Amino acid sequence: MRGTGQRGAGRARTAALLAALLLGGGCSSPSPPQPSLRGAGLIVVAGWSGIERARFQTVLHGFETRTGARVQYVSSAGQYLPDRLAALAARGLRPDVVLLSEPGLLQQFARTHQLVALDDRTRAVVAEDYPVGWRSLATVDGREYGVWFKAANKSLIWYDVASLERIGYAPADSLPGLVRLAAALKASGQTPFSLGAGDGWVLTDWFENVYLRRAGPNRYDALATHRIPWTDASVGDALRWLRRLLAPAYLLGGPADALRTSFPASVTNAFRSPARAAMVMEGDFVGGFLPAGPGDPPGTGIDVFPFPGTYGGLPVVVGGGDVAVRMTSRRGAADLLRYLATPGAAASWARRGGFVSPNFALDLTVYRDPVSRAAARQLVEAGSGFRFDLSDLQPAAFGARPDAGMQGALRRFLLDGDVPAAQQALEASAVAAYR
Numbered sequence: 001m002r003g004t005g006q007r008g009a010g011r012a013r014t015a016a017l018l019a020a021l022l023l024g025g026g027c028s029s030p031s032p033p034q035p036s037l038r039g040a041g042l043i044v045v046a047g048w049s050g051i052e053r054a055r056f057q058t059v060l061h062g063f064e065t066r067t068g069a070r071v072q073y074v075s076s077a078g079q080y081l082p083d084r085l086a087a088l089a090a091r092g093l094r095p096d097v098v099l100l101s102e103p104g105l106l107q108q109f110a111r112t113h114q115l116v117a118l119d120d121r122t123r124a125v126v127a128e129d130y131p132v133g134w135r136s137l138a139t140v141d142g143r144e145y146g147v148w149f150k151a152a153n154k155s156l157i158w159y160d161v162a163s164l165e166r167i168g169y170a171p172a173d174s175l176p177g178l179v180r181l182a183a184a185l186k187a188s189g190q191t192p193f194s195l196g197a198g199d200g201w202v203l204t205d206w207f208e209n210v211y212l213r214r215a216g217p218n219r220y221d222a223l224a225t226h227r228i229p230w231t232d233a234s235v236g237d238a239l240r241w242l243r244r245l246l247a248p249a250y251l252l253g254g255p256a257d258a259l260r261t262s263f264p265a266s267v268t269n270a271f272r273s274p275a276r277a278a279m280v281m282e283g284d285f286v287g288g289f290l291p292a293g294p295g296d297p298p299g300t301g302i303d304v305f306p307f308p309g310t311y312g313g314l315p316v317v318v319g320g321g322d323v324a325v326r327m328t329s330r331r332g333a334a335d336l337l338r339y340l341a342t343p344g345a346a347a348s349w350a351r352r353g354g355f356v357s358p359n360f361a362l363d364l365t366v367y368r369d370p371v372s373r374a375a376a377r378q379l380v381e382a383g384s385g386f387r388f389d390l391s392d393l394q395p396a397a398f399g400a401r402p403d404a405g406m407q408g409a410l411r412r413f414l415l416d417g418d419v420p421a422a423q424q425a426l427e428a429s430a431v432a433a434y435r
Contacts, residue, residue, distance in 0.1 A: 038068035040332035045084065046099035046322065049077035050264050051288050052354065059348045063339045069332045078199070078262075080401050081105065096333040097340075099149065099322045102392040102400050103137045106323060110140040116326040117143045122338040129343065129361040137388065138323050146323035147341040150349075151358040153375040154205050154283040154389060155307040155317045158290075160271060162301055163190050163278035171305035175213060175241060178308050182250050185278050192250040194277035195258040196266030197414055200407025204391040204399075206246065206281060207410060208318045211238040212387055213309035217316065224393045226434050230426035239419045246414065252277040255414045264289050271302055281307065283320070284375035288354020304371050306378055317382035320389035321358060398433035405429045 048056050053075055060071045074095065076084040081100070088095060100106050109115045118126065123144055126135060130148065138146030159171065164181075167188045172178040182192035196202045212220050215234040222228045223235070251258045252269060261269065263282065267289040270277040280286060290302055310316060324340045326333050339345050346357035347366045356376050367373050379386060391399035391406050398405035409429065413422040
């Protein structure tokens, strides 16, 4: 658990990333030459499974080819990462590099002396190609610990074009409009949403998008740092809207089935031919799970629109990312981190889809489809309306546990729709975690 001194500036400064966050100039700078690491063995832990695991392993294979090192990948998918790391330690395995999706967890590990700060050479590479906003998210008490390898725009709704065309509806541009669209789809006999609530972070992403649009960026920041309680009226308002959108009748298989469905399965279940559900809400990485042949554009007949709604007429976007940190000083560990900071490493995944990089040296033409480019552009256009994933800014015990904290409370809320009970559970868990 995080100590009481870890609450302040680190999470507060993650509030707003400016328009230069994601996109940059035209050409990918060449990757620096890699050292010979023949005989070195490294262990990497990340939360990717399935297609994402395969694509990240392609990135790691590029490092192996360039250096001669051997890299063992270990997935933590569906597990609370500190528990996964403890289980590995019990087997005598200490990962060299770990990919974290929570800045809060990075702060926790840094302040408990579990991380090795970036060396001068890696810090120079990061300073050259990364915006200061992303770098600040990996900085604790003045020391930089991580490389943001992957970014995500989590304010997208993917939809089956034919399903909307059949009922004569365009993509929604407001929360009330999205409710009307869901009702019209249901009335036509089409299930509105496929929901992968078996991965509880999908539910937190839904809540965060609704909350940001209803309560606005300032209250979002206050909730993210627990300066207002989860019993606040703004949270209750967002939960009631969430219930309207994710009503039991609007979910493929109903709430109980949604709670057994993983995020990847929610995408493939929705967009089979013919589509079983009209829409899936999630990030740009959905593109990596759409049905498509090798080399084809993702999802024939599938398109995307921004999660609807603004705040005060200004665009708002929820995003996230995965930061690579070093946990050992083993030979090759710093070199792998430095490699992940290069545009060449990012391009290896970007050209395969389902990936956005915060490295502004990456040429935009590398992205294989217009959806990925549009997702990156939406993040830029949000400007000061961009907010990092709220659950990822929390103490890990509250924001990252699959069966407790935010995820646990929202999973129960999906079943019972009890707003006061959900708020009480969220606040009790938050108080315990911040303590």
